Amino acid sequence: MALLEVRDLGKTFGALRALGGVDVTVRARSFHGLIGPNGSGKSTLLKAIAGAHFASEGAIAFDGADITTATPAERAKRGLSLKFQITAILPELSVYDNVLLAVQADQPLWTLLRSKSRAALHDEVLELLERFLLADLATDLAGELSHGQQQWLEIAMAMAVKPKLLLLDEPTGGMSPEERRVTGELLMPIKESCALVIVEHDLDFIKDICDHLTVLDQGQVLDDGTVAEIERSSRVQEVYTTRV
Structure with missing residues (x-):
């Protein structure tokens, strides 16, 4: 069952179009990774889901309710919890x-x-x-x-x-390899009660813990699928070979 549904989401900052027509579906008690090159819109999407940025267009549904215009506090009351990159x-x-x-x-x-x-x-x-x-x-x-x-x-x-859904923005940034390993072990048990959407640059870390990946590039979804499907994606391989 879908816990979070993001449909045709757009976000502009003045003349900059940070997100354009993004679709993401997150199932209950699943771990969903957002990956992509720097500037691809990952953190902007996470903040739009949390309400730190309001979407310029499109819709966000959470646990069956439309939260597109809900305040961050209202989203939190419904079961969204966000941890930013900076503690x-x-x-x-x-x-x-x-x-x-x-x-x-x-x-x-x-x-x-x-x-x-x-x-x-x-x-x-x-x-x-x-x-x-x-x-x-x-x-x-x-x-x-x-x-x-x-x-x-x-x-x-x-x-x-x-929370029903935890949003994490680069939680392993600045960590040692051992700390990253332990962080993965600490996160896995929360799947019993909570879904996770995570932005992370450490691809090995995110592939180890996530069930599903959405790849963003220049504010749009480049590909979406299981970890195995994304690893086989020629479009994703091209972006990570030429731009990352």
């Missing part, structure tokens, strides 16, 4: 408190004002920290984590709201 952790707070704040995002205001949620959510916070290898660092300041650990913390925060 957005709170460096002066502990690792634990960063995750706690993320978990508290959907708590009623009266609960927060009466300070009841911290104790009630303790087990949930610890479970997220353990899932993303951060339990032993719970009391450390988030700003003292390594780059890779900060990325894992932000993914944990994005998962704290229990």
Whole structure:
């Protein structure tokens, strides 16, 4: 069943046409990769899905509802969660408190004002920290984590709201090969409850974890299919041979 349907999506910035007639379908509990040369429109598409950019034309449906003109907050309430390429952790707070704040995002205001949620959510916070290898660092300041650990913390925060679809923009950028390997292992279990759309330049990484790939070039879909189908695509091979 389709969880996300992007149809004939276009986005312009002044005279620049960043996206032109893009179609993407993401199935529930699947991992879907967006790849392509620099400037092909991958991050712009991800931001249009999240509502960070509003589409200039076309339509976006999520979980059966039209979200084309929905605000980012409205999309988040429906189950979209986005992690940008640049981390957005709170460096002066502990690792634990960063995750706690993320978990508290959907708590009623009266609960927060009466300070009841911290104790009630303790087990949930610890479970997220353990899932993303951060339990032993719970009391450390988030700003003292390594780059890779900060990325894992932000993914944990994005998962704290229990999304139906997680959007990741180059989560392994700047990571060591070992950190990239571990990141793949950390992401795989979320497929039990959540779909993933990921923009990533590391083709080996994205091929290892994704079920389906959409290849963008100059703001349009160059090809779309399974990993095996994309690897056999002569159009994709030409672009990656001549432009990447």
